[in-house]
């Protein structure tokens with residue numbers, strides 16, 4: 442069985458002070474948090490440069506959909522114990538310090554220790570539309586790797602949970618993802634059309 446992966450949002454700060462927000466799956470290895478960013482990655486660069494990151498647990502899935510559709514300016518608040526920033530909408534956050542970096546040509550492994558954790562809002566339960574937005578965001582982050590028909594089939598299935606269980610934030614997030622998929626399809630069809638001429 443694979444280790445479970447938890448979908449979180451990692452916030453890091455560049456040496457020039459710019460805050461970077463990126464959805465990332467994390468694994469928990471005892472007390473450590475394990476990140477595996479694909480190169481090239483601003484998150485990787487920032488963690489290696491500054492030695493810190495913040496793990497944010499969020500249920501506002503607009504952050505996931507926004508980051509993969511070019512909307513990365515999410516409000517942040519200063520971290521309490523490290524030079525970092527957490528998301529203002531985090532239900533809880535964990536401040537992290539790099540303890541091990543295993544480099545790799547494609548996907549290095551970063552192991553980070555917990556320095557501080559805080560809870561800001563209650564978790565009120567699983568919501569299918571939020572899960573659908575996260576799945577849709579994964580598809581959109583892989584548009585360049587997946588056949589467009591497969592993306593459309595999966596989006597159509599995920600749409601059911603959106604229609605049945607979404608609140609306004611999930612509808613907004615889903616709209617951004619649909620727009621991205623539609624724009625991608627138009628591009629793919631234009632290229633195919635040129636090839637056929």
Ligand SMILES: Cc1cc2nc3c(=O)[nH]c(=O)nc-3n(C[C@H](O)[C@H](O)[C@H](O)COP(=O)(O)O)c2cc1C
Nearest residue numbers: 448463464465466477478479482483484578579582
């Ligand atoms: C739910 C979700 C999980 C993701 N997990 C990872 C991950 O574990 N590693 C990774 O490199 N990118 C992951 N991505 C894609 C990144 O968020 C995206 O490519 C991002 O820009 C990472 O690169 P960056 O550090 O340069 O921002 C994930 C995206 C989503 C929507």
